[in-house]
Amino acid sequence: MLPLEEWRMGFDERFPIYRQIVNELSRSLVRGKVAPGERIPSIRDMSLALRVNTNTVQRAYQELERNSIIFSQRGTGYFVMEDTHMIDRVKSGMVRDSVSRFLQEMTSLGFSRDEIVSALEIQMKEGTDNVADDGARS
Amino acid sequence: MLPLEEWRMGFDERFPIYRQIVNELSRSLVRGKVAPGERIPSIRDMSLALRVNTNTVQRAYQELERNSIIFSQRGTGYFVMEDTHMIDRVKSGMVRDSVSRFLQEMTSLGFSRDEIVSALEIQMKEGTDNVADDGARS
C-alpha cells in the first residue's frame, strides 16, 4: 500500500471536504496510483494523514462504497474493487462530467464550438510551465 | 428591463444558491442579456421570480457589487455598471476560470494536451443536438 505521506492533499474551502476526498481517490484510481484489489489506508490513518476528522473520511469512504469503487471488510479495512471494467466506467464518467460542464459554461458565455477549441488551445500554450491553480488551499 | 419571467433559472443543490445567482447574472451580462447602466429587478421581485428568499438575492447582489459588476442606489434599485471595459474583464475572468479548471481536471485524470482536445472534440460532435445537463434542478 502507498505510504500515508502520498495521500496528502490540499482542500478548497468552497466545497465539502468529504466530496474532495471522493474525487481525489477516484482520480488516484483512474491514474493507476492504486490498483484493483489493493487496500487503502484505514479511516483512522487517512484522517491523520489528511488532518481531518475520522467521520469525514468515513463519509467519503461510504460514498465511494455506494459508487461501487471500494468495499469494506469489517475488522480488516477498505479495498479497491477488483472489477477492471469499473475503472473505465469511473474514468468515462469523470471525463464526461468534466467536458460537459466545460462545454455548458463556455456555451453560456456565448462561445461557438470553434471558439471553445481556440480558447482552450490558447490557454494551453500560455500555461505550458504554469500550474493550473484554482485556489486550492489546505 | 427584462420581464421577470426571463430570469427564471434552475439551481444545483450542490452549490450555494447565492453563488449560482452571481454566476447567472454575470453570464447574462457577458452575453448581452442586460446592458450597462440598465436596472436589474429589485431584490423583492427577483426573490419572487426565483422562488428564493430575499436575503439570498441580497447576498448575491452584494457579491456582484463587491465585484464592481453592479451598484446599488438606495431607494431606487440595483443597476449594471456603466464601464464597458468591465464586461470584457468579467468575461475574460470567467473564461479563464472555466478553461483552467477544465485543464486541471483533465490533467489530473492523466490526459495529455492532445488527448484533452480530442476528448473535447469527440464529445462536441456527440452532443450536437443534446443539451449539456449536469443535473441542475429547481
Next chain:
DNA sequence: GATAGTGTAATAGAGTAATGGTACACTGCT
C-alpha cells in the same frame, strides 16, 4: 483468551447556508 487494529454507530457542538419574518431609511411620485 487477550490484544491491537479495523469498520461502524451514536452523540454533542461549532460554523455556514438558507429560510421566514420584521423593521427602518431612503427615493420618487402624487
Next chain:
DNA sequence: AGCAGTGTACCATTACTCTATTACACTATC
C-alpha cells in the same frame, strides 16, 4: 405630507458540514 417601492439590517430557525468523543463489533495475530 403621504404613499408605494426600494435598499438595508437584524433576529430566529432549520439543515448541512465538520469536529470531537465515545462506544461497540469484527478480524487477525499472538
